[in-house]
């Protein structure tokens with residue numbers, strides 16, 4: 001199958017390289033010429049375990065993956081996967097401008113295409129945005145009709161950073177949202193079911209039923225993924241609005257689970273109870289499950305903060321006050337402040353060196369979007385402290401936003417002469433720290449990730465235990 005992936009960022013690169021490695025012919029389209037050059041030179045533009053080897057196998061003279069800035073190349077493909085950023089605006093609502101512009105780019109190319117084309121929206125968008133914003137942009141730019149000349153499906157992505165390749169290749173589920181399915185469902189009027197909509201497929205047009213046509217192509221797109229996973233992948237076929245909401249529900253549920261265990265952890269700390277023992281025990285109840293029960297300094301990343309904010313803003317726009325979701329964010333905002341307060345209990349950090357261990361929002365990535373290290377660095381600045389930060393991969397990215405911070409090349413260098421250490425990311429190498437603590441001015445270690453073992457010679461505080 002010939003596949004175009006528009007947007008070669010965190011998601012697009014992984015999707016493109018994995019699909020090419022599994023046998024599809026893939027063209028990765030991006031507006032960033034530097035990124036395109038790097039990919040064509042065989043360099044994975046992001047750090048993800050397993051990605052570089054897939055780029056090595058697929059990019060090259062006879063390779064199945066190449067990159068381009070020329071959107072026209074998507075004309076000769078059967079499917080276009082849209083993996084464009086959908087960031088938050090100031091008020092938390094979703095900024096659709098980039099993905100809308102990109103679908104317009106796709107539409108302009110489809111204007112000159114005679115064959116049927118499937119557009120697969122992988123970007124995270126709220127229910128209704130595909131029908132109300134992206135389909136009209138495609139129809140306007142192409143002069144063609146959805147449901148006749150092309151279809152648009154919603155296929156959210158659940159890969160997590162640091163395990164994106166493994167997650168893409170072994171998904172817990174695939175979600176295929178199609179317009180034809182909307183029309184068949186009892187869930188209420190959809191665009192294709194709306195008799196007043198100008199996008200209703202022409203009944204005289206010689207087109208297959210939309211759901212069948214789009215679904216068939218989605219199944220073909222993912223056939224090698226399902227095959228590689230021994231056929232053991234549940235496929236959810238549903239409407240587009242439902243598919244869009246599944247993505248938000250998935251992320252917000254996980255973020256809420258972490259905030260709940262953090263709230264419980266804070267209470268545990270007050271009682272002198274080890275919240276990790278409690279979490280291990282409640283996780284044995286299959287209705288609760290053992291995943292995402294690691295309490296600490298909270299959740300960050302490019303997705304949980306933005307998707308939680310977008311859903312809260314969307315709910316308010318619809319007239320619903322999402323009280324629980326507000327609290328989920330409130331608890332998360334408080335955790336880094338509690339980390340700092342625990343340090344305050346032991347030392348006055350004004351004019352003193354404080355080690356910050358970990359800057360990435362999670363281990364195995366250089367990504368600092370939504371990182372809990374940011375409120376920690378801001379809190380240290382407010383206290384007049386001198387933060388000395390170390391991260392195996394993310395220092396360069398953090399430096400762009402916090403240039404005034406001192407960045408060092410090892411945890412040992414960060415700890416040297418520090419009056420305290422704040423552990424923000426659970427990089428495995430931090431677990432091996434031992435005599436490095438001896439060089440601290442006062443060996444106060446406040447652990448926000450349960451990665452340091454309490455031992456003689458240090459004053460150890462766990463954030464939630």
Ligand SMILES: NC(=O)c1ccc[n+]([C@@H]2O[C@H](COP(=O)([O-])OP(=O)(O)OC[C@H]3O[C@@H](n4cnc5c(N)ncnc54)[C@H](O)[C@@H]3O)[C@@H](O)[C@H]2O)c1
Nearest residue numbers: 007008009010011030031032083084085086102123124157
């Ligand atoms: N990052 C993740 O782990 C993750 C996981 C699941 C879902 N998502 C969702 O996937 C979407 C993409 O996220 P991301 O993190 O990959 O974003 P990203 O910012 O890393 O990548 C987006 C890419 O699109 C390119 N681009 C922008 N406009 C373009 C255009 N008109 N034509 C071609 N290329 C264009 C940009 O140059 C950039 O390289 C978002 O909606 C996000 O919420 C992300």
Ligand SMILES: O=c1ccn([C@@H]2O[C@H](COP(=O)(O)OP(=O)(O)O[C@H]3O[C@H](CO)[C@@H](O)[C@H](O)[C@H]3O)[C@@H](O)[C@H]2O)c(=O)[nH]1
Nearest residue numbers: 157158159160161258292293294298299300301303361362
């Ligand atoms: O028990 C836990 C698990 C995670 N985290 C934190 O939660 C954040 C998010 O972690 P994770 O979900 O592993 O990484 P992401 O790459 O942000 O992945 C999430 O966001 C992606 C983008 O939407 C989704 O595709 C994934 O399914 C979803 O897990 C990180 O700051 C983690 O440190 C905790 O604090 N405790």
